[in-house]
Every structure is written in structure tokens, then in C-alpha cells.
Amino acid sequence: MTEDATIYELYAIRYAGNPRRHRGHNYIMADDPERLEPMDYFSWVAVGPSGAIVIDTGLRREKALQRGYDYVRPPHAILPSLGVDPAAVKTVILTHMHYDHIGNLDAFPHARFHLQSAEMAYAVSPLMAKPWFRLAYEVDEIQRCVAYLHEGRLDLHAPEAEIAPGMTVHLVGGHCAGQEVVRVRTRRGWVVLASDALHYYEELDKSIPFAVAHSIADMMLAHDRIMQLATSPDHIVPSHDPQLMSRYPAPRPGLEGLVVRLDVPPIPS
Numbered sequence: 001m002t003e004d005a006t007i008y009e010l011y012a013i014r015y016a017g018n019p020r021r022h023r024g025h026n027y028i029m030a031d032d033p034e035r036l037e038p039m040d041y042f043s044w045v046a047v048g049p050s051g052a053i054v055i056d057t058g059l060r061r062e063k064a065l066q067r068g069y070d071y072v073r074p075p076h077a078i079l080p081s082l083g084v085d086p087a088a089v090k091t092v093i094l095t096h097m098h099y100d101h102i103g104n105l106d107a108f109p110h111a112r113f114h115l116q117s118a119e120m121a122y123a124v125s126p127l128m129a130k131p132w133f134r135l136a137y138e139v140d141e142i143q144r145c146v147a148y149l150h151e152g153r154l155d156l157h158a159p160e161a162e163i164a165p166g167m168t169v170h171l172v173g174g175h176c177a178g179q180e181v182v183r184v185r186t187r188r189g190w191v192v193l194a195s196d197a198l199h200y201y202e203e204l205d206k207s208i209p210f211a212v213a214h215s216i217a218d219m220m221l222a223h224d225r226i227m228q229l230a231t232s233p234d235h236i237v238p239s240h241d242p243q244l245m246s247r248y249p250a251p252r253p254g255l256e257g258l259v260v261r262l263d264v265p266p267i268p269s
């Protein structure tokens with residue numbers, strides 16, 4: 001196998017859930033706004049020949065509890081059950097800077113972090129003076145990223161970048177100005193972790209935008225880009241959909257409801 005054929009095992013870690021969320025929170029002009037539509041919270045890890053790459057670091061426990069989420073445990077506490085030592089992780093990709101994606105950075109003391117340059121610019125832009133745009137940002141998490149930048153531990157990359165062989169990131173914007181998706185080569189082809197460019201499968205299925213947006217137009221165009229990047233629609237992974245836990249298998253007994261494996265095909269429905 002050549003280096004260019006690097007493939008990864010890929011896992012989604014469910015670290016929290018919010019069963020009390022409604023469709024009115026999720027969709028602009030939702031058809032049934034009072035109906036419950038639970039949201040799950042995930043971190044992802046790709047395990048390859050050169051070690052593990054973590055994609056988003058979840059939300060700190062105290063912040064999850066403040067927001068009324070059902071917290072399972074921090075994603076880095078689940079990594080050892082997949083054979084991954086957080087202290088040995090060298091590469092962490094941050095798909096954007098919303099609070100539920102960049103918590104717990106200090107759990108990876110030897111990692112370099114990777115983020116879209118456009119997202120850092122957005123998080124400290126004049127738009128943050130408006131409550132709508134800063135809704136899902138936490139100042140202390142942004143400050144930590146700024147500190148890592150000045151310490152030489154944060155790489156701010158261009159719109160398209162190869163983070164490692166078989167692992168590329170692509171700016172799509174929409175949900176926030178620097179939202180990116182991550183394309184991971186697996187034994188079943190290119191899987192796209194859409195992150196918050198897709199919260200639920202329904203957004204892509206019905207071609208509708210999520211309610212939290214920097215640019216509705218870019219959010220809708222991101223659907224097309226995700227389709228281009230993935231080997232098939234079955235290779236697209238939304239970021240907050242509880243269906244993930246039933247669409248994919250647990251990697252082994254004992255991890256049901258906690259971790260699913262994304263480098264294998266979805267379970268036939």
C-alpha cells in the first residue's frame with residue numbers, strides 16, 4: 001500500500017444529548033415547531049497508521065449542564081476505550097469554533113490544532129457584537145484558541161487543506177463563516193464528516209437550511225459541495241442527528257449508545 005492509499009478507521013463518539021429540543025429550534029419556518037426533535041452531540045476520531053486524529057473536542061461538562069443537556073462524559077474520556085490515549089494525540093481538527101465543538105482542548109496537551117483561518121477571523125469580527133451571530137460562541141474557548149495561536153500550537157489553514165494523507169478539510173461556510181467539512185478516506189471510500197454544515201439528515205433530504213446561520217445561501221450551497229466530496233450519499237455524516245446511533249454499528253459490545261463505527265457501511269434499514 002502506498003502512502004496515498006492511507007485509510008482510517010472512523011468513529012463517532014456521542015458525548016451528550018438534548019431530548020427536549022423542538023423542531024422550531026432546528027429549522028427556519030419549521031412545519032411543526034412544537035414537535036420534539038432531540039439533538040445528539042458528537043466528537044469524531046480517525047485512527048490511521050500514524051496514530052489518531054481527533055475531529056472536534058466536544059463540550060465541557062459544566063457548560064453542557066448549564067445548557068440543560070444530558071451529558072454522558074467528555075469525548076476524551078471515551079477515547080481510551082478505542083485504544084486512543086488523548087495525551088498521545090498529535091493532531092486535532094476543529095471544524096468551527098462553536099461551543100460544542102472546541103471544549104476540552106486542554107485534554108490534548110501534545111496536539112497541534114487545525115482551524116479555518118476564516119473561522120478565527122469570524123469569531124473576532126464586528127459581527128460578534130450582534131447577539132444573533134455570537135449565540136453559539138463562548139469567549140473563554142475563543143481566548144484559548146487565540147492563546148494556542150500565539151504559542152504556535154494552532155494552524156490556521158486556507159479554504160482547502162490536506163491535514164494528513166487521506167484527510168482533507170474544505171471550507172463551506174453557511175452555518176458560520178469558517179465552517180468546514182472533513183473528508184476521510186476509509187476502506188469503504190471517502191466519508192464526509194459534514195460537521196454543522198448538516199445537523200440532521202433531513203436538511204439534505206429536503207434541501208432545507210438549519211436555523212443557526214451566518215449565510216443561508218452558503219449553507220444551501222454547502223449541500224452540493226458535500227455531495228461532490230463524498231463517495232455516495234451513504235458516505236455523508238451529519239453532526240447532531242440521533243439517527244447515527246442506529247444507522248451505524250457499535251465497534252464492539254459494551255460501546256452501544258456511546259460510539260459507532262463510520263468506516264463501515266450503514267446498517268440496511
Ligand SMILES: [Zn+2]
Pocket residue numbers: 098100101196239240
Ligand atoms: Zn454543533
